[in-house]
Amino acid sequence: MGINVFDRIPERFFNLLAGNSNYRINADCLLEIYRIFENEISYKISRDIVRDTIASILMTYNLEQEENNDVSPNDRAGAVIRNFYEAGWLSEETDDVTYEKQVVMTEAGIALAEFLIQLSTPSKEEYSSYVFNIYNRLRNRDQWAGNPYTFALKPIYNDAKKLANSLKKLSTSIRSIIEEIVEEETLEELTNNLMSYCEGSFIKEYSRLIKEQNIHIYRPAILKELEMMRRDKDLYELIVIDCFDNEGLDDEISAEQRVIGLFEATVKFLSNDYNKILNDIQKKINIYLNLAVGRARFLLSHDDNTRGNVQQVLKLMINSLGSEDEYIYGDLYDLYTQEFIDPASLRFPGKQKIIKDATVTEVPDMTQDDINRAAAQQRKEVNNPFSKEKMKEYVLSVMGDKTEISADSFPAERKADILAIISSAAYSRQNGFDLTTNDDYIESNGFIIRNFTISKNGGKK
Numbered sequence: 296m297g298i299n300v301f302d303r304i305p306e307r308f309f310n311l312l313a314g315n316s317n318y319r320i321n322a323d324c325l326l327e328i329y330r331i332f333e334n335e336i337s338y339k340i341s342r343d344i345v346r347d348t349i350a351s352i353l354m355t356y357n358l359e360q361e362e363n364n365d366v367s368p369n370d371r372a373g374a375v376i377r378n379f380y381e382a383g384w385l386s387e388e389t390d391d392v393t394y395e396k397q398v399v400m401t402e403a404g405i406a407l408a409e410f411l412i413q414l415s416t417p418s419k420e421e422y423s424s425y426v427f428n429i430y431n432r433l434r435n436r437d438q439w440a441g442n443p444y445t446f447a448l449k450p451i452y453n454d455a456k457k458l459a460n461s462l463k464k465l466s467t468s469i470r471s472i473i474e475e476i477v478e479e480e481t482l483e484e485l486t487n488n489l490m491s492y493c494e495g496s497f498i499k500e501y502s503r504l505i506k507e508q509n510i511h512i513y514r515p516a517i518l519k520e521l522e523m524m525r526r527d528k529d530l531y532e533l534i535v536i537d538c539f540d541n542e543g544l545d546d547e548i549s550a551e552q553r554v555i556g557l558f559e560a561t562v563k564f565l566s567n568d569y570n571k572i573l574n575d576i577q578k579k580i581n582i583y584l585n586l587a588v589g590r591a592r593f594l595l596s597h598d599d600n601t602r603g604n605v606q607q608v609l610k611l612m613i614n615s616l617g618s619e620d621e622y623i624y625g626d627l628y629d630l631y632t633q634e635f636i637d638p639a640s641l642r643f644p645g646k647q648k649i650i651k652d653a654t655v656t657e658v659p660d661m662t663q664d665d666i667n668r669a670a671a672q673q674r675k676e677v678n679n680p681f682s683k684e685k686m687k688e689y690v691l692s693v694m695g696d697k698t699e700i701s702a703d704s705f706p707a708e709r710k711a712d713i714l715a716i717i718s719s720a721a722y723s724r725q726n727g728f729d730l731t732t733n734d735d736y737i738e739s740n741g742f743i744i745r746n747f748t749i750s751k752n753g754g755k756k
Contacts, residue, residue, distance in 0.1 A: 304403050305383035320356055322411055324349050324375055325384060329408035332400060339388065342396040346372045379404075422465075425458035430513045433520040443530060444537035444554065451521075452557040455564045462572045469579040514565055525558055581745065680711070681718040687726040690719050690749055699750030703737040707744075716744065723749050 311321040327348055332340060349372035376398070379385040384404035388397045400408075429451050432439070439446035524530055531554075539550035661669075679685070694700045705719070706712045723730040733746040 305381070307382050308384075308403065308407075311378060311382050311384075320352065321375070321378075324352055325379070325404070325408050326411060327352060328385070328398075328400065329405070329412075339397050339399045342376070342387070342398045345385075345398045346376060349375050422458060422461055425454045425461075426510050426513055428454045429517055433517060442537050442541075443524070444534045445541050448524070448534055448538075448554065448557055448561075452561050455561045459564055459568065459572065462569075462576065466572065466576050466579060469576065469583060510565075510569060518562060518565060521558065521562060580743075585745075681714055683722045683725055686715070686719050686722045689715060690723075690726070690728065694749075694751075699748055701733070701748045702744065702746050707737070713744065719749065720747055727752055 312318045328345055331344065331348055346369060350368040353371050353375070354368050376385065380387065383401055384407065386399045386401055388399050389395070390397055432447060432451060524534070535547060535551045535554050538544070538554050539547050542550065542553060544550045544553065690700070693705055702716055702720075705716045707716065720730060729750045729752060731748045731750070733748060735746045736743055737746050
């Protein structure tokens with residue numbers, strides 16, 4: 296059994312981040328101390344500088360202490376430093392020349408600060424760089440010929456493992472995006488979710504990994520080089536010896552087992568596991584896009600069912616406007632003229648409700664600003680650029696004389712273009728078109744959507 300992490304850190308190492316302590320203040324102080332070391336040649340600095348840095352943070356938080364209201368910020372900062380000493384985040388040394396007290400950031404404290412930074416602002420991954428590193432390292436044998444384990448096999452294994460971990464994290468992040476989309480209640484929220492996905496930090500890097508920097512381009516050469524390293528008896532023996540010298544193992548048998556394990560794990564990932572992870576990611580992306588289209592169709596259809604009649608009236612009102620100040624309602628009122636009557640239109644009177652007590656409802660007066668805002672909101676809702684009717688006109692205009700058109704034929708230069716493509720797919724069947732999804736994906740200016748074909752009923756499939 297390996298060494299437990301709690302055997303290497305002080306007992307109170309995590310206490311200052313517990314919920315019953317000033318964990319936010321302690322974390323901010325630790326990160327600020329870590330930042331002031333950036334301009335130093337080592338993780339050692341004057342205690343006065345550290346104390347003043349912490350004091351400024353405490354003054355920002357404006358702490359209220361019931362028992363020690365008269366304690367100065369410097370005294371409180373000194374108490375924080377002592378707590379950090381006890382927790383093992385910091386230690387203290389005395390300068391040999393000036394005899395000044397120096398604060399030293401421990402290895403565990405540095406690791407904790409870097410961990411907190413990584414949690415708050417995760418670093419951006421460039422997935423294809425791992426593949427490049429492996430390929431370029433194997434192609435430059437002169438760089439590692441003397442230490443093939445330390446400078447070749449082990450770094451190659453580490454890069455393969457980092458790529459695997461990064462892609463697994465990507466798969467998890469896509470799952471969280473999928474879980475969010477099913478909770479969207481309005482088209483605006485769905486649009487924001489879609490835009491966040493399209494502008495996500497992983498999209499361009501992932502696209503490069505599966506397109507121009509596809510691993511399939513380099514994988515045959517990488518696997519061939521690894522196999523040559525394993526079959527070259529002299530080189531293989533040198534790898535085992537280098538592993539034994541640098542890993543502190545008991546014997547060469549253990550070193551050879553370590554080497555065999557790294558070879559097998561690297562080859563297994565590049566040959567099989569990589570494809571499985573990519574297929575899982577692609578599956579989740581497909582689910583996301585299908586959910587996005589289906590959710591958009593549901594929201595738009597639901598919106599039509601609940602407010603369709605009102606929208607139709609508002610459209611007639613807008614189309615009947617002569618100017619901002621003159622309303623022409625002739626066509627509007629003609630819709631409600633009753634010229635015919637038949638038995639189906641007769642309604643027998645129901646039971647009349649007897650009003651016993653008179654009630655008075657106060658109607659608030661609307662100011663002109665209220666009227667203008669309501670009118671502006673109505674115009675905005677009526678003139679939806681992605682409505683069913685406008686999407687039908689849009690598809691027909693792009694289709695022209697053809698009987699079908701694929702998604703990659705639509706303009707896709709702006710966010711609005713992407714929304715138009717998705718809305719066209721969502722309304723395709725309601726507008727009398729046939730929609731067929733394709734297996735490939737199209738990319739334009741950082742956007743990735745599944746390809747599909749819209750065709751006229753009776754057209755070529």
